[in-house]
Amino acid sequence: MQIRQLERIGIGNFPTPLEALPRLSSKLGPRIFVKREDMTGLAMGGNKVRKLDYLLVDALKKKSDILITTSGLQSNWARQTTAAAVKLGMKALLMLRTAQFKEVPTSYDGNLLLDHLMGAEVRFLKMEIDSDPSSALNAVSEELKKKGHNPYLLHLSAAESPLTTVAYVDAMKEIVGQSRGEEFDHVVVAAGGGSTQAGLALGAKILKLKTKVWGINVGAFKKSTITDTIVESSAEASELLGETEKLDRDEINISDEYFGEGYGINTPASLEAIKLTASSDALIIDPVYTAKAMSGLVDLCRKGFFKKSDKICFIHTGGVPALFAYRDSFPMSQQNKID
Numbered sequence: 001m002q003i004r005q006l007e008r009i010g011i012g013n014f015p016t017p018l019e020a021l022p023r024l025s026s027k028l029g030p031r032i033f034v035k036r037e038d039m040t041g042l043a044m045g046g047n048k049v050r051k052l053d054y055l056l057v058d059a060l061k062k063k064s065d066i067l068i069t070t071s072g073l074q075s076n077w078a079r080q081t082t083a084a085a086v087k088l089g090m091k092a093l094l095m096l097r098t099a100q101f102k103e104v105p106t107s108y109d110g111n112l113l114l115d116h117l118m119g120a121e122v123r124f125l126k127m128e129i130d131s132d133p134s135s136a137l138n139a140v141s142e143e144l145k146k147k148g149h150n151p152y153l154l155h156l157s158a159a160e161s162p163l164t165t166v167a168y169v170d171a172m173k174e175i176v177g178q179s180r181g182e183e184f185d186h187v188v189v190a191a192g193g194g195s196t197q198a199g200l201a202l203g204a205k206i207l208k209l210k211t212k213v214w215g216i217n218v219g220a221f222k223k224s225t226i227t228d229t230i231v232e233s234s235a236e237a238s239e240l241l242g243e244t245e246k247l248d249r250d251e252i253n254i255s256d257e258y259f260g261e262g263y264g265i266n267t268p269a270s271l272e273a274i275k276l277t278a279s280s281d282a283l284i285i286d287p288v289y290t291a292k293a294m295s296g297l298v299d300l301c302r303k304g305f306f307k308k309s310d311k312i313c314f315i316h317t318g319g320v321p322a323l324f325a326y327r328d329s330f331p332m333s334q335q336n337k338i339d
């Protein structure tokens, strides 16, 4: 089936690989594969590259010279936006909320270090992850305009806009092309705002797949908010693509069981998941998103919800640079020993 192709820049490495995880599969039962969205390119990759590939078409048309955006201190979105700006010959100004880290940092680490190396101007906002920094962004945009710049604002909502859902319909098309004629039974993905899940689920519906998409809430938003985003974003994306399929609320699967105390806070199961995938198949996942999602996948296999006969695709949405900012979660007192 041909789905309409909208304009995109071509800044990412697509298609991303789909790899088998044979050792993890033999430990957990089902056949598990990983879609390497951490290999999309742009300064260590992640799911935002696909999204920016569509979103920045407008910035290029408007001949903008600076991308302004916002998120948390260890934001993957901010890092990938900075990388896109650099690749496109622009500058990046980041307004980063302290969120789960509470305080303004005193040294660069993880994503923040990469933002700095790529030349982003970083300003810090002492704000929670669910507070809205729009007015601060608007003010900085005005400040830059007065200096003669032509800034392009990417508000928080940009990362979840319908075009970003279109981007993940593409990912589902890639998965189908890479699945060697045997459709996946399940796709498991981290749900932050929800547009990645929206695109995958919409793609599965448009392509009439049996594949069920399971979002694991990472705790940045309430399940009802994510569901609203998915319903709205998938309806608008479908229209953009000239399709009629829509997602109803009861077709959206989101689990609230795995984020623990909250966004960015490790759980024993997320720490186990990081070590498990790394030591099984040398697959490095991140603490904030993919480890929570993987802890869900592991639990659903162990509970027998995912069956031995199932073929499962885990979406590695990226975020690995943040792992280094979480080094204290892996103390040297717990050294590996070969027996």
Ligand SMILES: Cc1ncc(COP(=O)(O)O)c(C=O)c1O
Pocket: 046, 047, 076, 077, 159, 160, 190, 191, 192, 193, 194, 195, 196, 197, 286, 289, 290, 317, 318, 319, 320
């Ligand atoms: C590594 C990683 N995984 C998953 C997500 C969540 O994506 P979405 O907001 O589309 O649910 C993000 C977004 O911030 C991310 O950085």
